[in-house]
Amino acid sequence: MARNVSYAVDAPGGRLEIVKDISLELNAGQTLAIVGASGSGKTTLLGLLAGLETPTAGDIWLAGRNLGDLDEDGRARLRRARVGFVFQSFHLLPSLTALENVMLALEIGRIDQPRERALQALRQVGLDHRLDHYPRQLSGGEQQRVAIARAFAGNPAILFADEPTGNLDRKTGDAVADLLFDLNERNGTALVLVTHDPRLAERCADVATMDDGQLRFGPAEDAGQTDSPAKAASVSRT
Numbered sequence: 001m002a003r004n005v006s007y008a009v010d011a012p013g014g015r016l017e018i019v020k021d022i023s024l025e026l027n028a029g030q031t032l033a034i035v036g037a038s039g040s041g042k043t044t045l046l047g048l049l050a051g052l053e054t055p056t057a058g059d060i061w062l063a064g065r066n067l068g069d070l071d072e073d074g075r076a077r078l079r080r081a082r083v084g085f086v087f088q089s090f091h092l093l094p095s096l097t098a099l100e101n102v103m104l105a106l107e108i109g110r111i112d113q114p115r116e117r118a119l120q121a122l123r124q125v126g127l128d129h130r131l132d133h134y135p136r137q138l139s140g141g142e143q144q145r146v147a148i149a150r151a152f153a154g155n156p157a158i159l160f161a162d163e164p165t166g167n168l169d170r171k172t173g174d175a176v177a178d179l180l181f182d183l184n185e186r187n188g189t190a191l192v193l194v195t196h197d198p199r200l201a202e203r204c205a206d207v208a209t210m211d212d213g214q215l216r217f218g219p220a221e222d223a224g225q226t227d228s229p230a231k232a233a234s235v236s237r238t
C-alpha cells in the first residue's frame with residue numbers, strides 16, 4: 001500500500017518531481033498494469049513500491065511492513081523474503097545453469113530447501129528438461145521462463161514485473177504472459193506490471209496510467225481524460 005507518495009530529485013534546472021502524491025492499495029491475487037509514456041515515472045514508482053528507492057514524502061507498506069521503519073538492510077531482507085522481480089532483461093548469471101540461477105536467489109533469501117523449490121519452480125514453467133543448461137544455451141523465451149521461475153520459487157507475496165515481454169517476439173511474449181498470469185492465479189501472488197503493450201495491460205484486473213508523475217486509473221485510452229489524479233484511489237477490492 002502506498003499513501004501520498006512523492007519522489008523528487010535535484011536537477012540542474014531545479015527540483016524535478018518524478019512521482020506526485022500517489023496512493024494505492026493492492027491485495028493478494030490482484031493484478032495491476034501501469035502504462036504510460038517513457039519518462040512518465042512508471043519504473044520509478046515500481047522501485048518505490050518495492051523499496052528499492054525511498055520516497056521524498058509519504059508512506060509505503062510492503063507485505064504489512066512500513067518501509068519507512070526499516071533501514072536499507074531491513075528493506076533488502078523483506079524483499080528477499082516477500083518480493084519477486086521479473087525484468088525486460090532476464091538478469092541471469094551466465095556462469096550458472098538454469099537450476100543454479102533459481103537456487104541462488106533462494107539461498108540468498110535463506111529460504112529452506114532451495115534445490116527442491118527450484119526444481120519445482122522450473123517444472124512449473126516447463127523447463128525441467130533444461131535444468132543443466134546455461135543461459136547462452138537457452139532461447140529468449142526460455143531465459144525469461146527461468147527468470148519467472150526464480151521470481152515465484154520463494155512464494156512471494158507480491159511480484160513486480162517491468163516490461164517482462166519487451167525483449168520477446170509476439171508469439172513468445174504471449175506464451176510468457178500466459179505463464180505469468182497462470183502462476184499469479186495459482187499462487188495468489190499480487191502482480192504489479194509495467195508495460196507498453198496494451199494487450200498485456202488489458203489482461204490485468206486494473207489498469208493505471210502514469211502521466212507526468214501522476215497515476216490515473218481506468219482504461220489506458222481514457223486515463224488522460226479523467227478529472228483528477230489517483231492520489232486517493234485504491235485498487236483494493238476488499
